[in-house]
Amino acid sequence: MTDLAEPAHLVAPRRRDAAATRAAILEAAKRAFAVTGYDRTSLRDIAALAGSDVALIPRYFGGKEGLFTEALKATIAPDRLRDWDRRRFSRDVAEMMAGAADIADPRTRTFQFLLQAATSPTTAPLLGRAVQERFLAPIRDWLGDEAGQERARVLAAIYIGFLVERLIRGAALEGVERTAFVDRVTAVLEGVIDPQA
Amino acid sequence: MTDLAEPAHLVAPRRRDAAATRAAILEAAKRAFAVTGYDRTSLRDIAALAGSDVALIPRYFGGKEGLFTEALKATIAPDRLRDWDRRRFSRDVAEMMAGAADIADPRTRTFQFLLQAATSPTTAPLLGRAVQERFLAPIRDWLGDEAGQERARVLAAIYIGFLVERLIRGAALEGVERTAFVDRVTAVLEGVIDPQA
DNA sequence: GACAGATGTCAATGCGCGTTGACTTGGCCG
DNA sequence: CGGCCAAGTCAACGCGCATTGACATCTGTC
Numbered sequence: 001m002t003d004l005a006e007p008a009h010l011v012a013p014r015r016r017d018a019a020a021t022r023a024a025i026l027e028a029a030k031r032a033f034a035v036t037g038y039d040r041t042s043l044r045d046i047a048a049l050a051g052s053d054v055a056l057i058p059r060y061f062g063g064k065e066g067l068f069t070e071a072l073k074a075t076i077a078p079d080r081l082r083d084w085d086r087r088r089f090s091r092d093v094a095e096m097m098a099g100a101a102d103i104a105d106p107r108t109r110t111f112q113f114l115l116q117a118a119t120s121p122t123t124a125p126l127l128g129r130a131v132q133e134r135f136l137a138p139i140r141d142w143l144g145d146e147a148g149q150e151r152a153r154v155l156a157a158i159y160i161g162f163l164v165e166r167l168i169r170g171a172a173l174e175g176v177e178r179t180a181f182v183d184r185v186t187a188v189l190e191g192v193i194d195p196q197a
Numbered sequence: 198m199t200d201l202a203e204p205a206h207l208v209a210p211r212r213r214d215a216a217a218t219r220a221a222i223l224e225a226a227k228r229a230f231a232v233t234g235y236d237r238t239s240l241r242d243i244a245a246l247a248g249s250d251v252a253l254i255p256r257y258f259g260g261k262e263g264l265f266t267e268a269l270k271a272t273i274a275p276d277r278l279r280d281w282d283r284r285r286f287s288r289d290v291a292e293m294m295a296g297a298a299d300i301a302d303p304r305t306r307t308f309q310f311l312l313q314a315a316t317s318p319t320t321a322p323l324l325g326r327a328v329q330e331r332f333l334a335p336i337r338d339w340l341g342d343e344a345g346q347e348r349a350r351v352l353a354a355i356y357i358g359f360l361v362e363r364l365i366r367g368a369a370l371e372g373v374e375r376t377a378f379v380d381r382v383t384a385v386l387e388g389v390i391d392p393q394a
Numbered sequence: 395g396a397c398a399g400a401t402g403t404c405a406a407t408g409c410g411c412g413t414t415g416a417c418t419t420g421g422c423c424g
Numbered sequence: 425c426g427g428c429c430a431a432g433t434c435a436a437c438g439c440g441c442a443t444t445g446a447c448a449t450c451t452g453t454c
Contacts, residue, residue, distance in 0.1 A: 016401050016450055037316060039236030043442065053403060058443055097354075112316060118365050119234060119313045128365045150370075150378040153362060154385065157294075161358020165350060168315050168325040173347075181347040184389070188351065191388055192381070213420060213431050239411065250433060255413055 022060050024050040029071040034109035037116045038068055072117055075110050076130045084142075090193065094185035097162040100172040111163050131156070143193065155192050219257050221247040226268040231310035232300065235265055235317065269320070272310050273327045281339075287390065291382035294359040297369040308360050328353075340390065352389050 028050035032041045043064055047054040061067035084092075101108050117127045139152040162185065173181050225247035229238045240261055244251040258264040281289075298305050311328075314320040336349040359382065370378050 157358040157362035165354035
């Protein structure tokens, strides 16, 4: 598999501890699946990254699919949306989108993981439900909408779109295009967050 | 592989014709790759869909990767952007996004194909270049921007985002949420297409 | 300190894959 | 009509994979 640019083992040499081993495998799976996708990631890769044995994975997770779904669930954790400053949100996001996608950033890995899942017909429904519960609902609360969640939907969609664009763009934007891009993205986001402003 | 909901063979029984066979394989590959992705699609699947033999694929396309890159190139064709009515564009797109993704629609398949390519580190750069040439440039022309292409970038990103959202949403929106969604999406798109309005 | 169950190791199995090469069939041209 | 080359078929190979079950080792408990 591709280089993960990480220490050979995710964890320090540990004593016999099923829970810790399970956790190490799960963490390794989250990283590996995010970078390489479901199919290109072998259980041998994950085991090597976790510093454990391949045979433990079917035992602890019931198989590759079980590991994937559990890694998916663990990845879509309730976001720390409350931490975001509402005044700076749009501009911060815009600046982030103007940059390059950094594979070392855990959030990039998370997003790639989710995108991988979105393209597979089998995992897409599962992802849909998870996104609904753990992504859309928090955004709606954050926005303070009572009536519907269409605004959260729109915001999430736009956010995702810029992430994809950044992913396939590869490099960061520079110069005039960057500033113009940031301004426009800020305006777009602001228009959704504060429609009347 | 998953059901493609298509006739067993893409083409009528044809006589010995290398060009036609090649074309049938390529068409089958475009469909199969879009639905199942690179890894989950086997050459045997494609051959069966095209009504030909597996062994012909390495011969005609030099291998699976060759077939994929050729299918990718054939998929990113210059879009018929000029046909779109600029006044109705935003609302048409918004209505489309409020509906459900239809796998029978060739455009849905195309998009899924591209998204698949975007998530693979190896194919992402290739996709980026292709998108730049055959997607961003036409949009910029359509928008009539002289200075930069940041507006085309933003529009493309938002468009992609809604496509992804629709993909993972699965079902169509209904009732109040639908109308609210359509209105808001229309407004967002209009804000990018005609910033001063 | 010894037992027992939990934990980790290892080799082996079966399967599906892409690819290869030898073979057969078909159609065009003389 | 007959030969010849393109086009298509078929069987087989090697490889990597997930999974299994038998075996070894550690660790907490009495």
